[in-house]
Amino acid sequence: MLNTVDLFEDDRPEGSDGRDQMGHFVTGELDLSHGVALYLEDITVSFDGFKALNNLTLAINAGELRCIIGPNGAGKTTMMDVITGKTRPDSGKAFFGQTIDLTRLTEPEIAHVGIGRKFQKPTIFEQHTVFENLELAMKTDKRVWKSLMAWLAGDERDRIAETLKLIRLNGEADRQAGLLSHGQKQWLEIGMLLMQEPKLLLLDEPVAGMTDDETMRTAELFVSLAGKHSLVVVEHDMAFVEKLGGLVTVLHEGSVLAEGDLATVQNDQRVIEVYLGR
């Protein structure tokens, strides 16, 4: 298990009075002192009687890179919806660190406490330039008045330039984002996530539609991000999962079927039955 406690000590979200940047009260400061970044306990979500999540319990450690796999309908996307506040669970607990109760926060509030999400289908602002996409995502005060008066400072431009380099779009800053290739859009969305400086990144099929080369480069990027950030990656591409290393959790019918490194999971008889042995 990674010991990353020290990494987060000086890195608390702003506002010691319990308010986030939007002026809303959050249930507490991000506290990762016990080494757990995300803790889901007995989460159940049902849609018209169908249990999308069924007593799901899952813990992600601070700095961990975790892969989630599972057949279609296993509840992977619903799980991300619960973590990001899009769906409220019928029962169960969802905590970010020790103190932040995710089931009580709205989507923007959850983004502010430090959870970034990449959608399955690349979701970027197609009418804006690549630069503007990153600018809008950048961690800052995101209230209306501040946006009206916003002015990009030099260091903020530098940060955008750094991210552009990291996602290999430095030549495309002024290009309309809708004109990028599919793989580039995926990278831009990852770049937008990084601009938010999240503590936890949720990545839903980040390499779908990428070339093999792009996939491998993405894997390298994620591995380099682990430690400083916690990452939860939902993916079907086993070569990619293998390259990422780390623990693999198998979801099936809304709860955890197996957990372990990829080799262990792949040899698990139950996993083979429901998923890999199709």
Add this chain to the structure above:
Amino acid sequence: MRRPLTLRILDTLDRKAWIALAVFLALALVAVPLLHLAVPEDSAFHVSTYVITLIGKIMCYALVAVAMDLIWGYGGILSLGHGLFFALGGYAFGMYLMRQIGRDGSYGADLPDFMVFLDWKEIPWFWSGSDSFLWVAILVVVVPALVAFIFGYFAFRSRIKGVYFSIITQALTYAAMLLFFRNETGFGGNNGFTDFKRVLGFSITSPETRLVLFGLTAVMLAMTLVFASWLVKSKFGRVLTAIRDAESRVMFIGYNPLWYKLTIWVISAVLCGIAGALYVPQVGIINPSEMSPANSIEIAIWVAVGGRGTLIGPVIGAFVVNLAKSWFTVSFPEYWLFFLGLLFIVVTLMLPQGLVGLWKKIMAKKGAEAC
């Protein structure tokens, strides 16, 4: 670090746009008054009262169209109830104009004629202060803002979008129309307010008063264009268009769309209210038909014809459609609605970017041929 305010205001428009704006203001503030007052009526260059009233009216509509474009073209929210805010501003200012009539009404009473007719003995509470220009000027801004804020807060908080939102706004303006039709509501029932005599003590029909109102409307339209341009070029504007294109992404990067939508919605409503207040003294009447659903739909048509998501488009659209309307309703009154419907279909099917989009296409083609 930060550029001085004057420079930032200069940045909002490019050189060509500033020149166009200056030419427009010179025409409205210098040329039109000269041609109206100094040129004899039988001269071909004389600008008649009819033309001044018509253009003044259309400039008010253009203001509404720009307001509509902010919420629809940039915010992606189609309101089919913007006539309500226009009418609220108009009614608020109309109250002042009614009080300015004084004892010159047909009953020669202190109360406005319609109140005498209803046998009311004194001014109702919501009319108090309406004899003060300043108070009414505040109402013109605050009433549409308040109605928009309350309605918008609940609609946007409940995440009502798309066609559902449009239908609710349509119902809202319809309900308001029915309310204002009632005599007991206290706004003159189906006759509304008319027969105005004075504004700030000046005769409302004198050429000078007309020209001042005309000039004020032109200045307001120009200022609104500069303000709107600054707004859509700010980071606020980029967030707004981002909400239009991918709202969930905006939420997950930490913006609360509710406050962004509400801000632009209220700004849009206030601009409509001001337009209404400028409209009423020039046209000389305000009645509940301004709140009819058809009126609000027409506003959307001006914007669609001119071109959504460009600021000059709605102004062009408002002028083209309304000039056509004033010609049609004189020459072929029975065909106007058919023409309007046809126009809307043609624009929707063939010109999704409106006239501005067509112009850009033609220029691009010319540019390609020149190469």
